[in-house]
Amino acid sequence: MSARPESHGRYVLANPAFCEITGYSTDQLGSVMFGDLCHPDDLETAAEMFGRLKSGAVEETDAELRVRRRDGSSIWVRQHRTVIEDEAGEPLFYLCHTEDVSERRAVEAAINVARGIADDALRESEERYRLLADYAADMIVCARADRTRSYVSPSCLRMLGYTPAEMMELDFSTFLHPDDKQRVTADYGQLVQRGGAVTHTYRLRHKDGGYVWVEAHWVATLVAPFADGTGLANTVIVSVVRDISERKAAESKIASMACHDALTGLPNRVLLRERLEEARLFVEAGGSAAVLSVDLDNFKAVNDTLGHAIGDALLQGVAERLLRCVRQDDTVARLGGDEFVVVLLGLENPEEAAQRGQTIVDVVSEPYELMGHQLLVGASVGITTSPRDGILPDQLLKNADFALYRAKAEGRRAYRLFEPSMAVDRQTRLETEGQLRAALADESFRIFYQPIVNVTSGAIVGLEALVRWQHPQRGLVYPDEFISIAEDTGMIVRLGEWVLRGACRHAAQWPATIRLSVNVSPIQFRAPRFVQTVCDALDASGLSADRLDLEITESVLLQESAGTLAVLNELRELGVGISLDDFGTGYSSLGYLRSFRFDRIKIDRSFVGDLLQRAESEAIVRAVVGIGNALGIATVAEGVETRGQLRRLRAHGCSEAQGYLFSKARPAGEITALLAASPGRNWGASTRISA
Numbered sequence: 072m073s074a075r076p077e078s079h080g081r082y083v084l085a086n087p088a089f090c091e092i093t094g095y096s097t098d099q100l101g102s103v104m105f106g107d108l109c110h111p112d113d114l115e116t117a118a119e120m121f122g123r124l125k126s127g128a129v130e131e132t133d134a135e136l137r138v139r140r141r142d143g144s145s146i147w148v149r150q151h152r153t154v155i156e157d158e159a160g161e162p163l164f165y166l167c168h169t170e171d172v173s174e175r176r177a178v179e180a181a182i183n184v185a186r187g188i189a190d191d192a193l194r195e196s197e198e199r200y201r202l203l204a205d206y207a208a209d210m211i212v213c214a215r216a217d218r219t220r221s222y223v224s225p226s227c228l229r230m231l232g233y234t235p236a237e238m239m240e241l242d243f244s245t246f247l248h249p250d251d252k253q254r255v256t257a258d259y260g261q262l263v264q265r266g267g268a269v270t271h272t273y274r275l276r277h278k279d280g281g282y283v284w285v286e287a288h289w290v291a292t293l294v295a296p297f298a299d300g301t302g303l304a305n306t307v308i309v310s311v312v313r314d315i316s317e318r319k320a321a322e323s324k325i326a327s328m329a330c331h332d333a334l335t336g337l338p339n340r341v342l343l344r345e346r347l348e349e350a351r352l353f354v355e356a357g358g359s360a361a362v363l364s365v366d367l368d369n370f371k372a373v374n375d376t377l378g379h380a381i382g383d384a385l386l387q388g389v390a391e392r393l394l395r396c397v398r399q400d401d402t403v404a405r406l407g408g409d410e411f412v413v414v415l416l417g418l419e420n421p422e423e424a425a426q427r428g429q430t431i432v433d434v435v436s437e438p439y440e441l442m443g444h445q446l447l448v449g450a451s452v453g454i455t456t457s458p459r460d461g462i463l464p465d466q467l468l469k470n471a472d473f474a475l476y477r478a479k480a481e482g483r484r485a486y487r488l489f490e491p492s493m494a495v496d497r498q499t500r501l502e503t504e505g506q507l508r509a510a511l512a513d514e515s516f517r518i519f520y521q522p523i524v525n526v527t528s529g530a531i532v533g534l535e536a537l538v539r540w541q542h543p544q545r546g547l548v549y550p551d552e553f554i555s556i557a558e559d560t561g562m563i564v565r566l567g568e569w570v571l572r573g574a575c576r577h578a579a580q581w582p583a584t585i586r587l588s589v590n591v592s593p594i595q596f597r598a599p600r601f602v603q604t605v606c607d608a609l610d611a612s613g614l615s616a617d618r619l620d621l622e623i624t625e626s627v628l629l630q631e632s633a634g635t636l637a638v639l640n641e642l643r644e645l646g647v648g649i650s651l652d653d654f655g656t657g658y659s660s661l662g663y664l665r666s667f668r669f670d671r672i673k674i675d676r677s678f679v680g681d682l683l684q685r686a687e688s689e690a691i692v693r694a695v696v697g698i699g700n701a702l703g704i705a706t707v708a709e710g711v712e713t714r715g716q717l718r719r720l721r722a723h724g725c726s727e728a729q730g731y732l733f734s735k736a737r738p739a740g741e742i743t744a745l746l747a748a749s750p751g752r753n754w755g756a757s758t759r760i761s762a
């Protein structure tokens with residue numbers, strides 16, 4: 072619609088459309104002033120705009136305003152005004168193009184009303200959701216495509232130690248664990264681009280520096296137009312982040328349990344296998360490795376006598392020490408019991424493996440202080456090197472075991488390097504076990520007796536029963552070669568009983584002044600019904616109990632439990648004597664001498680052997696004899712081979728002696744004659760019994 076503009080504020084010309092908008096006829100418009108058509112609320116705006124047009128400040132104006140119609144009603148119009156000038160450039164009249172926009176305005180008003188209502192509802196629901204988010208246990212984060220955050224729920228304080236305000240400031244990537252960073256930021260980028268949802272787990276850094284495992288569910292949403300005031304749709308990533316550190320800890324514990332030993336935390340057989348495979352690859356790539364089989368000497372005795380709590384503590388102590396002996400890339404594994412395996416990588420030469428083996432023997436064999444007990448437990452180590460002895464894990468483990476058996480067989484508390492011949496030896500031991508079992512069934516053993524003499528008078532006061540195995544091919548086999556096998560396999564209980572019964576039977580034939588000494592293995596001592604076995608042997612033979620002397624070693628007393636002492640006291644009540652054998656070689660705790668009144672202490676032959684050569688040995692012998700005399704306990708020197716030794720023992724006040732000087736162990740059949748031939752001999756001065 073258009074209207075001829077006004078002259079001095081009066082309308083000069085108007086078209087029918089303008090007339091229709093305003094409700095005035097063309098004629099009537101002639102007397103209508105510009106201001107009459109203006110809605111009072113828009114009058115000021117209209118006047119101001121018109122003023123600027125008239126003054127030449129602008130060449131056109133454009134505005135939406137309300138026109139007051141002739142009937143008093145108002146109508147929204149859009150008015151575009153321009154100035155028409157004469158040739159001199161002076162304003163001639165103003166042209167006003169008026170467009171009815173009332174319909175659009177009405178729609179907009181309706182929308183605004185509706186939006187007002189909608190806004191209220193939105194606010195309400197927003198509040199509701201914020202409340203939910205604020206109190207949710209999970210952390211809820213709303214982030215924009217550029218990773219800045221628009222909301223962080225307060226649970227972040229509990230989960231990560233940061234306040235929501237602090238979180239808003241920090242970039243997401245600074246929270247991520249270095250190992251997760253690449254994956255998680257890539258996922259985020261994809262989600263922003265493609266939309267959708269993703270759930271994944273990663274670690275977030277806690278304010279204290281540690282990491283928290285979380286499971287996060289990310290959803291990309293498009294925020295509706297207008298909501299952020301720009302009228303443009305925006306991608307927002309809503310993350311619901313759950314703390315799953317407890318679950319992760321449980322999972323990793325389960326995973327770790329599957330390949331770690333629960334007691335020591337060391338890798339178990341499963342993980343060892345993996346490490347051995349790695350070692351194989353390392354060797355195949357030109358490196359070298361060594362596998363060491365480590366076994367504690369007499370661990371079973373410690374466990375059985377001192378109890379499992381101390382046994383466990385000892386194993387933990389051993390594990391710690393083994394770890395001290397290895398480098399970062401090496402492995403210490405526990406296969407169970409007291410069996411440990413060490414895998415060393417990158418050795419300079421086979422000698423290095425030997426040196427490391429020696430270190431392990433030394434370090435593990437140092438005394439342990441456990442729950443008020445001082446323990447001395449030696450270690451034996453078998454070593455195999457790769458590639459020299461092989462590269463396959465099974466082969467290396469087997470080799471190391473062969474070497475370990477050798478170390479144990481040759482006196483323990485030592486290491487041995489694998490040699491191919493050892494595989495044969497192991498086979499031999501297995502065969503020996505089988506033959507020993509058969510020998511037990513056939514009773515292919517003989518009891519020999521070695522005299523014990525009174526140091527002063529030289530008279531034989533007793534005989535110690537020493538068992539020999541009559542082997543069909545090997546002849547007489549000495550106890551050092553089979554007692555430990557019999558102990559390891561439990562056969563010692565039957566063997567010991569056989570010796571006891573046989574020896575009592577023999578001794579019953581000897582003069583009543585002669586004592587019988589019988590060795591008792593710790594395993595036999597702990598066997599149920601041991602006391603009954605002793606009673607039965609005495610009854611069956613008719614030997615009087617006070618002629619029997621049982622030799623036990625300190626390992627029996629390792630656990631001064633009520634049970635051990637009860638057995639000792641029962642034996643004592645029967646009238647049986649008790650000797651402490653091999654004193655000085657084990658723990659040599661004087662406490663044992665206090666807890667039980669022994670009848671005899673047998674000083675180990677290793678001290679007697681160099682009595683004349685080493686001042687230390689002499690000092691020990693003198694001290695033990697001194698203690699024995701002070702406590703009223705007889706002392707027996709073992710392994711006396713020379714008259715010089717005998718003289719020295721006599722000088723120190725030792726009561727009895729035993730050794731090749733007097734006699735080797737002899738078959739039962741020779742004993743009666745021996746006793747008849749040598750009453751009260753003066754061994755130190757004259758002859759010795761020839762073997």
Ligand code: C2E
Pocket residue numbers: 521536537538549550551554567570590591592622652653676709710711712729730731732736
């Ligand atoms: P042991 O009880 O200390 O017995 C003394 C060992 O020293 C015997 O060895 C004996 O022959 C040896 N011997 C004695 N005098 C001398 C000497 O002057 N010089 C040297 N070098 N050695 C001497 P054997 O008979 O070989 O027995 C070794 C060990 O086997 C015994 O040590 C004992 O612990 C054990 N044993 C022997 N018989 C039995 C048995 O019936 N039952 C149990 N449980 N153990 C036994």
Ligand code: MG
Pocket residue numbers: 535590622652
């Ligand atoms: Mg003995």
Ligand code: MG
Pocket residue numbers: 652653673675676709
């Ligand atoms: Mg002995």
